[in-house]
Amino acid sequence: MITVLLADDHATVRSGLRLLLSAHRDLEVVGEAGDGAVAVAQARALRPDVTLMDVRMPGVDGLTATEQIVAGGWSRVLVLTSFEVDEYVEGALRAGADGYLLKTVGAGPLADAVRRVAAGEAVLAPEVTRQVIAGFAAAGGPHARRPIPQAAAGADPGARLHDLTEREREVLAVIARGLSNAQIADALTISEATAKTHVSRVLAKLGCTSRVQAAILAREAGV
Structure with missing residues (x-):
């Protein structure tokens, strides 16, 4: 069983994600968070295999929460957001996220992405893959949140x-x-x-x- 934490400031989005993931017997949603601070606390307490993290949330944003969760070793992070913005993509990956998907992703591909991230693989939305690799060809990039490694x-x-x-x-x-x-x-x-x-x-x-x-x-x- 792969355990999942949902972090999104919209309750309707979390409910939808829970419904989609619950259709798969090997995936279990063990917690929800409406902001980054709660996501960090939940990840620390629940140690889920994967945290589905939105970028824009009140208080502590998703990128900061991702960095804290990864640094603590409490969960792998798969960013799931509506924003196809270079700054967010770069920030998420440099914060340690194992993947970046857009909320337009289908239910099947989302479940598969959760499994792949839980297995230690990397997942990137096709819409952002090429621009990410090209953008990181230059050392660092203007929006890097921290060096790699x-x-x-x-x-x-x-x-x-x-x-x-x-x-x-x-x-x-x-x-x-x-x-x-x-x-x-x-x-x-x-x-x-x-x-x-x-x-x-x-x-x-x-x-x-x-x-x-x-x-x-x-x-x-x-x-």
């Missing part, structure tokens, strides 16, 4: 990769292409379990909290 603030992106083995560099390169663990396994002719282990090691060595952050760092470093 945080431990390497101010460092040359290429210098952050020196601890990676040759195989881990190959894994990072395919992470940057947005491949899933299964696709990485196929691309490198290894088992899916081995691919998952390599991905975890790459994220740990780079100090990244998500595959998206690792992909951004790879692009900045020219991988």
